[in-house]
Amino acid sequence: MNNFELYNPTNYIFGKGQMEKLGNLIPKNAKILLAYGGGSIFKNGIYESVMQNLKGFDVTEFGGIEPNPHFETLEKAIAIVKEKKIDFLLAVGGGSVIDGVKFISGATNYKGNPLEILQKRLLIKENAVPFGTVLTLPATGSEMNSGAVVTIAATQEKLSFGGSALFPQFSICDPTVIESLPKRQIQNGIVDAFTHVMEQYLTYPHDAYLQDRIAEGILTTLIEIGPKVVEHPTDYALASNYMWCCTMALNGLLNKGVPTDWATHMIGHELTALYGIDHARTLAIIGPHLYTVLFETKKEKLTQYGKRIFHLSGSDDEIAKEAINKTVEFFHLMGIDTKLSQYTDDYAKAATFIAARFKERGWNALGERQNLTVEKVKHIVEMSY
Known part of the structure; x- marks a missing residue:
């Protein structure tokens, strides 16, 4: 640790x-x-x-x-x-x-x-x-x-x-307070919190065992209550667990003693700045493609995630790939589209623009292993079309 x-x-x-x-x-x-x-x-x-x-x-x-x-x-x-x-x-x-x-x-x-x-x-x-x-x-x-x-x-x-x-x-x-919220905002909140956890969890194996279990507990709870709280925001048990999960996902506890990523957020922020897309929805657009592009270096943790969260079986490669698919399925279940082209017709410029901006800022090596290059960022955004 x-x-x-x-x-x-x-x-x-x-x-x-x-x-x-x-x-x-x-x-x-x-x-x-x-x-x-x-x-x-x-x-x-x-x-x-x-x-x-x-x-x-x-x-x-x-x-x-x-x-x-x-x-x-x-x-x-x-x-x-x-x-x-x-x-x-x-x-x-x-x-x-x-x-x-x-x-x-x-x-x-x-x-x-x-x-x-x-x-x-x-x-x-x-x-x-x-x-x-x-x-x-x-x-x-x-x-x-x-x-x-x-x-x-x-x-x-x-x-x-x-x-x-x-x-x-x-x-x-x-x-x-969530009783009066539009469904879209509750959907966003669940996916936002989910991705906050993933940025601190889906990196590579380490010996901070408790951190993994806390992260997995939040992910499992969000999957369990997410669709229900959207439909039943007046249910206090659902609402209270939803609120506490969102706080626990990013109150500083999960990142202690472990490697973290945050590249999904950095790319997603650019989509919000360019197109005004809801923050949580940019994370859903980018996250699964980032996991795919960085598959080999995230595979061990993807496999753990697939086994513990979705109870998948098979070879490590099979579990890791299916874990990404299950993540996309959850986002869709939450009513979140996961393609940039579903939010804007002006998407074709995004990859080149974001890659150029990252290069200008000197953001040439992102992620927990500093192996996410500007070229890979461009590829991730292109995959999201």
Whole structure:
């Protein structure tokens, strides 16, 4: 097992009726920026509940944070935070809103050009504005980690950043919020969490046995509950397991002591930036093709995955190949298309464009073995057509 450090200071507050604790979690006399997305919180009662529990606080609202939050939008929020001397941020939303607030948190007191945080993937370790979250859409795990992704609309780039100062101080996670979500968002959340686990699991054999079993437990649970929770979002047992799986998939626990990949995400981000495709759906488009192109170096773990998750039998090659097929079948069962051509007619330029962009950034060796070249990236995207 590799050496590791485990640090996660987020106070994770889970279950029904936890919103009533909100006012006690924020420092008294704090000046708050309340950030949210497109306004769904006004329709499902969450906004009213939040404001009821923020009585007595000085609250400034900032709405309109996009799915895949735009740097250009977040710049406006940063200006408000500085102008009004706001000292606490509250994200009410899903991963995009939380990621946007992480950027606001880290960029407000940054001395240079905030774009550098994204372009140079800087680590924010100090001087961040403290923030908390009220989770409304389980998917990304951003409610209990210190990473985030922001889109630069001007250049069509979707870039990640993070740092130890960007953990939420608290996250209120009530599974009943999914009752009002569209099916598409729940489908996305399941596949997003599933692929988060795969990026930390589907690498090569190692001796961190417990990490594998935890990962397999999450994958098995997502396969079991995924189709059911889409159809029955009011079932609390399904909803609570769904939310907890999404958090556990990317709260930092699974990657401790093990090799990780993340190339599927890096390629998928480009598809979102280019075409506006939902994040989870880009992962479903890219993941299976990446496993195929890197088959020989992922075969041992694919075989383990096939045996333990899908109970397959046969030769290692047969099991590994069928495991990829079973993964695609699960994505289809979740209502997720897995071909780029099913999302856009303008797909033919994608492979060349993404390969050129990776080359410009110096991303010439990706994946757990650093064997994913720009040429292989191009091939993976071409396979997705």
